[in-house]
Amino acid sequence: MPDIHPTAIVEPGAKIGDGCLIGPYCIIGPHVVLGEEIKLHSHVVIDGHTTIGARTQILPFSSIGQTPQDLKYRGEPSELRIGTDNIIREHVTMNIGTEGGGMVTRVGSHGLFMPGSHVAHDCKIGDNVIMANNCTLAGHVTIEDNVILGGLTGVQQFVRVGRNAILGAMVGTKHDVIPYGIVMARPTRLDGLNLIGLKRAGIASDEIQKLLKVYDRLFGEEGGTLTERMDGIEDDFGELDTVRNLLTFLRVETGRPVLRPQEY
Numbered sequence: 413m414p415d416i417h418p419t420a421i422v423e424p425g426a427k428i429g430d431g432c433l434i435g436p437y438c439i440i441g442p443h444v445v446l447g448e449e450i451k452l453h454s455h456v457v458i459d460g461h462t463t464i465g466a467r468t469q470i471l472p473f474s475s476i477g478q479t480p481q482d483l484k485y486r487g488e489p490s491e492l493r494i495g496t497d498n499i500i501r502e503h504v505t506m507n508i509g510t511e512g513g514g515m516v517t518r519v520g521s522h523g524l525f526m527p528g529s530h531v532a533h534d535c536k537i538g539d540n541v542i543m544a545n546n547c548t549l550a551g552h553v554t555i556e557d558n559v560i561l562g563g564l565t566g567v568q569q570f571v572r573v574g575r576n577a578i579l580g581a582m583v584g585t586k587h588d589v590i591p592y593g594i595v596m597a598r599p600t601r602l603d604g605l606n607l608i609g610l611k612r613a614g615i616a617s618d619e620i621q622k623l624l625k626v627y628d629r630l631f632g633e634e635g636g637t638l639t640e641r642m643d644g645i646e647d648d649f650g651e652l653d654t655v656r657n658l659l660t661f662l663r664v665e666t667g668r669p670v671l672r673p674q675e676y
């Protein structure tokens with residue numbers, strides 16, 4: 413059975429999974445669904461049509477499932493869906509979706525959201541994502557699996573950050589970031605590939621070396637248009653999953669430029 417502190421308020425209609433620990437002064441809204449063995453340390457507010465997966469921990473003063481910071485929101489019953497085994501630290505905010513973004517904000521599993529980080533309405537966050545202190549995402553942002561976002565980093569609305577990329581501290585980007593990229597410095601620029609992240613992901617050394625060649629062909633001095641270079645890369649390296657992920661990402665037509673090296 414759940415262990416609910418006597419000072420906590422759980423509204424009628426909320427569904428609390430077995431083994432949950434609801435700490436002092438937490439407030440749980442009537443449309444909230446908590447999976448098994450979730451721990452709310454204290455002073456946590458969860459509201460809206462919010463579903464949180466098993467074994468997630470939420471630390472004090474986080475506000476989860478509140479209304480979007482979007483003036484177009486008109487009270488529609490949109491949702492926030494959070495996966496399993498996440499750690500949500502102090503003062504984190506995550507908002508429900510809007511009609512303009514498909515009605516759902518999605519957060520994957522096994523993520524770490526450090527103090528003060530913010531996930532806005534209609535964002536789509538993958539698995540194993542780390543958001544450092546005071547990292548903020550605007551609405552409709554897509555963060556793919558295994559991405560690391562540094563402290564005080566900001567991502568503009570509708571931007572995509574590809575899988576296994578890393579954005580350093582105090583980076584602000586209004587451009588899409590390619591899978592496996594590393595973004596550093598100000599003004600923001602693409603600064604190579606996230607080699608440490610690739611190794612941690614179990615990518616073989618020979619595949620990493622080929623991916624470095626792909627990066628050079630994409631952004632180096634090779635002639636032709638970007639589309640022509642991608643076609644040539646697909647012919648030469650298309651058997652690699654990492655290259656297919658990269659090319660698929662680049663071929664999506666969003667109307668938004670992709671972040672490139674400063675010297676490009």
